[in-house]
Amino acid sequence: MLKIMAHSNATVAILRSSVPAGIPAPAADLDYVDLNELLASGDCVLIRVTGDSMENRISSGDLLVVDQSQLPRPGSIVVARIGDAFTIKVFRPPPGLRLVSINREFDDICPDDSCEIVGVVRHIIKAL
Numbered sequence: 781m782l783k784i785m786a787h788s789n790a791t792v793a794i795l796r797s798s799v800p801a802g803i804p805a806p807a808a809d810l811d812y813v814d815l816n817e818l819l820a821s822g823d824c825v826l827i828r829v830t831g832d833s834m835e836n837r838i839s840s841g842d843l844l845v846v847d848q849s850q851l852p853r854p855g856s857i858v859v860a861r862i863g864d865a866f867t868i869k870v871f872r873p874p875p876g877l878r879l880v881s882i883n884r885e886f887d888d889i890c891p892d893d894s895c896e897i898v899g900v901v902r903h904i905i906k907a908l
Contacts, residue, residue: 790815823849824902827859827868833881834868841907844868848899857901862891871897 793810827844838844838857852858852871860867860879869879869889879889 823847823899825899829868833883833886835883837882838868838901838904839907843905843907844901845903845905846899847902850900850902852897852900859898859901860891861896861898862889863894866898868901871900 791812791814794813824845824847827846829838829842829844830840832840834857844859846859852873854871854873856871858869858871858879860869860871867879867889869881872878872880872888877891877895879891879895881888
C-alpha cells in the first residue's frame with residue numbers, strides 16, 4: 781500500500797460547472813481544488829486493484845483511495861484482511877458478516893474471526 785502524503789502541493793484547475801456527457805454546453809470559469817483535501821483527508825492509502833470480482837464498478841488496474849480511519853457501513857466497499865491475504869469486497873455487517881463480490885460469478889466470503897476491515901474505499905481512480 782502506498783501512503784498518501786498530504787503535505788505535497790496538489791492543486792489543479794476544475795470547471796465551476798459540470799460538463800454534460802450528452803449535448804455540448806458553453807464553457808465555464810475555472811476554479812481550483814486541492815487534491816489532498818479531496819482525496820487524502822483522514823488516514824488514506826492508495827491500493828492498485830487486480831482481479832475481476834468487483835467488475836462493473838472496480839476493474840483490474842484501478843487505484844483505490846482507502847481511508848483506514850473510516851468505519852464501514854452496510855454496503856461500503858472495503859479492503860479486508862483475512863489471515864495473510866487481502867481482498868476488496870462489499871461489506872455486509874453482522875450478524876453473519878459477509879464480504880460480497882459485485883461480480884456474481886464469485887461466491888460471498890463469510891470470514892472467521894481472523895477477518896479485519898483495513899479501510900473503506902473513498903474514491904476509485906479508473907485506469908483507462
